Amino acid sequence: MIICAEDLTFAYNDSLMALQNISFEISAGECVALTGHNGSGKSTLVKHLNGLLKPTKGRILVANKDTATSRTAELASQVALLFQNPDDQICKQTVWDEVCFGPQNLGYDKKKTTTLVQEALALFELTSFEKKNPHDFGYSERKRIAMASIVAMDTPILVFDEPTAGLDSYEMSLLINTLKKLQSENKTVLVISHDMDFVAENILRAISLSAGKKVFDGKLRDLFEQTDLMTESGLLHPQTMQLSKACGLYSSPLSTDECVAAIAEQLGQPSLPNA
Ligand SMILES: Nc1ncnc2c1ncn2[C@@H]1O[C@H](COP(=O)(O)OP(=O)(O)O)[C@@H](O)[C@H]1O
Numbered sequence: 001m002i003i004c005a006e007d008l009t010f011a012y013n014d015s016l017m018a019l020q021n022i023s024f025e026i027s028a029g030e031c032v033a034l035t036g037h038n039g040s041g042k043s044t045l046v047k048h049l050n051g052l053l054k055p056t057k058g059r060i061l062v063a064n065k066d067t068a069t070s071r072t073a074e075l076a077s078q079v080a081l082l083f084q085n086p087d088d089q090i091c092k093q094t095v096w097d098e099v100c101f102g103p104q105n106l107g108y109d110k111k112k113t114t115t116l117v118q119e120a121l122a123l124f125e126l127t128s129f130e131k132k133n134p135h136d137f138g139y140s141e142r143k144r145i146a147m148a149s150i151v152a153m154d155t156p157i158l159v160f161d162e163p164t165a166g167l168d169s170y171e172m173s174l175l176i177n178t179l180k181k182l183q184s185e186n187k188t189v190l191v192i193s194h195d196m197d198f199v200a201e202n203i204l205r206a207i208s209l210s211a212g213k214k215v216f217d218g219k220l221r222d223l224f225e226q227t228d229l230m231t232e233s234g235l236l237h238p239q240t241m242q243l244s245k246a247c248g249l250y251s252s253p254l255s256t257d258e259c260v261a262a263i264a265e266q267l268g269q270p271s272l273p274n275a
């Protein structure tokens with residue numbers, strides 16, 4: 001197991017238990033969605049992975065290291081964390097320097113850093129922006145810069161806190177291609193998201209929180225079957241499932257392709273032509 005939480009509990013203060021007795025395991029190479037309504041504890045949980053927060057009780061192991069006793073530098077070489085708000089992350093005056101910051105801090109040599117930064121900029125179509133100031137761009141470009149910065153760190157574990165918020169559909173496709181590339185490299189990826197269309201189409205497993213407690217851990221398809229839990233977690237079913245239900249289809253498609261196939265089957269056609 002590359003991530004192992006045991007009875008993880010965290011209180012910001014005496015009156016607020018943000019996480020209560022959370023246990024789960026994630027294997028190397030898995031891609032997992034972390035879902036739940038606002039304030040359920042998702043960001044608090046992932047801040048434990050790189051030691052930004054330390055458990056009040058219980059523990060979390062990352063690559064067999066207890067985060068409570070590990071040095072920050074040690075954890076930074078294992079976990080790259082995309083903050084929910086890119087402005088909490090961006091601190092340099094050019095896009096190039098911003099994306100270099102992580103790899104340089106990890107002590108990579110100049111050649112390796114340059115290669116990683118060029119690759120990450122290309123993934124998010126930022127190459128032509130490299131000399132520009134990140135603060136001169138709009139929110140979604142700043143989000144892409146922040147995402148490129150964590151991908152460039154080339155860590156075994158990457159955590160994306162609400163990566164889809166503010167992205168248009170083209171920028172979403174850049175993110176999805178990046179997630180596919182990371183999976184092909186056997187990286188472990190944790191994605192916090194409310195966007196069930198994005199999650200259903202791209203991720204198989206979900207861990208769901210409600211009021212600081214783990215209320216689900218399993219296949220997304222099984223989460224979608226539990227309507228009460230979906231409501232408790234403040235989650236909507238993906239549009240493909242909503243459409244299928246409205247059309248009286250028998251299946252529960254999680255992606256556009258599955259939805260098209262289900263409609264074709266119901267109409268008695270082997271397949272529909274691609275749009
Ligand atoms: N820095 C903080 N100080 C005190 N309380 C906080 C802080 N950050 C978050 N909280 C509280 O902890 C709970 C969990 O918050 P958070 O982890 O941000 O939830 P989520 O990411 O699921 O929206 C919420 O009640 C939130 O108000």
Ligand SMILES: [Mg+2]
Nearest residue numbers: 042043044084
């Ligand atoms: Mg959050």
